[in-house]
Amino acid sequence: MNTKYIQELKHYSKAEILEIIDEKSFDKLLKYAIITKDECSFQFKFVGVIIIDEVVLNCYPKYIPNKDNIEDDFKQTVRVIKKYNSLNEEIDYQNENLEDISFNLLSMMVFFLEDYFENGVYTNIQNILEINGNGEIDWNRTVNYTDPIIKDNKPYYINFHTKYKINDLFDYFRLLHEYVITDCSRRLEKAGLIDLFDLTPVEISPHEQDDFGEITQILENLEKELNVEFMTRKRKLLRSMHSYLAGKNSFSNENYLTVFGTDSYHVIWEDICKRIFRDQLDKPLRELFEDSHSSKKLIDFIKKPVWHLTEGDFKVDTFRPDLITFWNDYFVIFDAKYYKLKISEKLEKQPGLSDITKQYLYELAYRDFIKKYKFKGVKNAFLMPTYDSKVENKGYVEIGILHDLGLENIQVIMLPARKLNRFYLENKKMKISNINLE
Known part of the structure; x- marks a missing residue:
């Protein structure tokens, strides 16, 4: 397959895109809003990764500059997406229609291989019962179903019920699972994606799909097994195999499309910042302050809007900060902003007015709390990713009428995204003293 690198949200002409993919593929990506006008x-x-009509498009984040040697940065990005998915999403392909299944085939292939390396293949254990076998004595069955010899008022058993378990290596669903794993490995190798996803090629099945019957029969067998299997992991595998095999034929269709990634990378950037800087929003106060026994959480201090109407009063959802933490007796309010500032004769691509006013309001919402717990002051900042290797404090944004109320202006902090990605992947934290809060 032909592999091309594409920068997220970079402006391309249609002619530039059509040098990489054909018109039908272009229209399909436009239909799914992967390409926007x-x-x-x-x-x-x-x-993330897009496979469409024998072309692999590796779409890297907008903060990474357009450069030739992009492989390492993109591989780190894919690892971050995988980490986010493992922390925040539960894969379940049940009840998807065929078009959705085809769209998610790449994610399924990665799931099958990662699950195999962690848990092995699907197993069906058979319980074998024998009389006087070599297995463990089943005393319950022996006592209930065997007549003993009584001597001196004591029972003596000359025959025993024994039991042991065997792993059926020729079980239909085990062999089918081995075929699916091998098939996924081959397809990822063909697309040149094995190394990108940190996987190892797997060849554990000599079978082809036809060896298991017609596709309708295979899917029916999987449905029957689901009706009698209640273990969570095995049910997940059965559902995933059903979805994969139902949608696999789309690989031979013209302009097939499958993806691994996200159209909302800002959510991942937010999660990175929350975990690295120890977000405290959902912690009960008793875990934050030694003199508190309250189960109330920090997020609970932001009051909800109340609609006072003739039919009654109605509380609705309120705004929520990205993360709140503490540093050197300061109350710290951070907002993770996935923006790429453009600074020339004028400022472009910056957070909007509503983003700025919300940051001021977060401090206002916690004003009584800050006084009660005697914080020294407030630090309020936007956190934005940069490709540079060092933290940079760009300055601050101010709304005069709100600053005049005694509220802190919002600092603009540029964070080295590659370093934060590494910390995120390694479950490390970053000291706030390292990010130049002024």
């Missing part, structure tokens, strides 16, 4: 140019609103 912006005036007279087009952008890829996606971070």
Whole structure:
């Protein structure tokens, strides 16, 4: 397959894109909003891997500059997406229609191989019962179903019920699972994606799909097994195999499309910042302050809007900070902003007015709390990713009428995304003293 690198949200002309994919593939990506139109140019609103019509598109985040040697940075990005998915999402392909299944085939292939390396193949254990066998004595069955010899008022058993378990190596579903794993490995190798996903090629099955029957019969067998299997992992595997085999034929269709990644990388950037800087929003106060026994959480201190109507009063959802933490007796409010500032004669691609006013309001919402727990002050900042290797404090943004109320202006902190990605992958934390809060 032909592999091309694409920068998220970079402006491309249609002619530039058609040098990589054909018109039908272009229209399909436009239909799924992976490509979006912006005036007279087009952008890829996606971070991750796209396979369409024998072309692999590796879409890297917008903060990474357009450069030739992109492989290492993109591999780190894929690992971050995988880590986020493992922390925040439970894969379940049940009840998807065929088009959705085809769309998610790449994610399924990665899932099958990672699950295999962690848990092995699908197993069906058979319980074998014998009389006077070599297995463990089943005393319950022996006592209930065997007549003993009584001597001196004591029972003596000359025959025993014994039991042992065997792993059926020729079980239909085990062999089918081995075929699916091998098939996924071959397809990922063909697409040149084995190394990108940190996987190892797997060849554990000599079988082809036809060896298991017609596709309708295979799917029916999987459904029957689901009706009698209640173990969570095995049910997940059965559902995933059903979805994979039902949608696999799309690989031979013209302009097939499958993806691994996200059209909302800002959510991942937010999760990175929350975990690295020890977000405390959902911690009960008793875990944060020695003199508190309250189960109330920090998020609970932001009051909800109340609609006072003739029919009654109605509370609705309120705004929520990205993360709150403490540092050197300061109350710290961070907002993870996945923006790429453009600074020339004027400022572009910056957070909007509503983002700025919300940051001021977060401090206002916690004003009584900050006084009660005697914080020295407040630090309020936007956290944005940069490709540079060092933290940079760009300055601050101010709304005069709110600053005049005694509220802190919002600092603009540029964080080295590659370093934060590494910390995220390694479950490390970063000291706030390292990010130049002024």
